[in-house]
Amino acid sequence: MRLLAEGLSAKRGEDLIFRDVSFGIDAGEALIVKGANGSGKSTLLRVLAGLLPAVSGTARLLAAAHPVERLGEACHYLGHRNAMKRELTVEENLVFWKAFYGDLHGGAGIGVDAAAAAVGLGGILHLPFGYLSAGQQRRMAMARLLVAWRPVWILDEPTAALDVAAEAMFAGLVTNHLAQGGIAIAATHQPLGLEGARELWMTGFAGAEQGVW
Numbered sequence: 465m466r467l468l469a470e471g472l473s474a475k476r477g478e479d480l481i482f483r484d485v486s487f488g489i490d491a492g493e494a495l496i497v498k499g500a501n502g503s504g505k506s507t508l509l510r511v512l513a514g515l516l517p518a519v520s521g522t523a524r525l526l527a528a529a530h531p532v533e534r535l536g537e538a539c540h541y542l543g544h545r546n547a548m549k550r551e552l553t554v555e556e557n558l559v560f561w562k563a564f565y566g567d568l569h570g571g572a573g574i575g576v577d578a579a580a581a582a583v584g585l586g587g588i589l590h591l592p593f594g595y596l597s598a599g600q601q602r603r604m605a606m607a608r609l610l611v612a613w614r615p616v617w618i619l620d621e622p623t624a625a626l627d628v629a630a631e632a633m634f635a636g637l638v639t640n641h642l643a644q645g646g647i648a649i650a651a652t653h654q655p656l657g658l659e660g661a662r663e664l665w666m667t668g669f670a671g672a673e674q675g676v677w
């Protein structure tokens with residue numbers, strides 16, 4: 465499996481944010497998207513996840529065991545917001561997402577209890593999501609990635625609000641995902657602790673400079 469982005473350009477409103485961004489990532493690899501505030505990292509991730517249209521270019525999944533029509537179908541997207549209802553319990557939220565997503569062919573999500581345990585919060589499934597601390601809420605948002613299988617994880621500032629232990633826990637989740645043949649693309653200002661991750665530097669309107677290849 466290979467994720468191939470070719471000549472991507474995107475606008476927000478009327479403004480061109482980046483142009484001609486190209487990269488390829490193979491199964492088992494992570495790509496860290498870096499750059500100054502406003503350089504277009506979130507915009508690029510939203511294009512890859514299918515949440516924003518590209519002005520030009522394509523992003524496709526090649527040689528996938530089970531081909532998808534659009535890349536977004538193969539992606540989990542963890543944005544700045546946690547995508548959980550504050551009034552529902554943690555368990556209700558995760559049960560909803562598990563049923564809503566279902567598994568894509570080629571993998572299987574884990575149970576809600578196991579996912580909560582994997583993010584270190586097995587004992588608080590009964591609490592309304594809104595009662596959780598900011599860091600606990602972020603951990604539970606990560607549990608959403610585990611309850612349904614998607615080969616590509618798109619992560620925007622995933623470790624904001626997390627303590628050091630949670631950062632290490634998250635690095636473990638991503639490493640495990642890569643070991644299962646997944647792909648991860650993360651925009652971050654903080655080191656994610658991923659061994660051998662490649663880097664893509666966004667330079668804004670001038671285009672993206674490929675730092676590694």
Ligand SMILES: Nc1ncnc2c1ncn2[C@@H]1O[C@H](COP(=O)(O)OP(=O)(O)OP(=O)(O)O)[C@@H](O)[C@H]1O
Pocket residue numbers: 476477478479481499500501502503504505506507508651
């Ligand atoms: N709806 C919009 N209309 C016009 N411009 C927008 C819109 N949304 C975002 N922008 C602009 O697009 C540019 C890129 O924003 P983006 O969120 O992709 O940057 P980023 O690299 O993720 O930044 P940060 O590191 O601060 O999260 C910014 O200059 C921002 O002001």
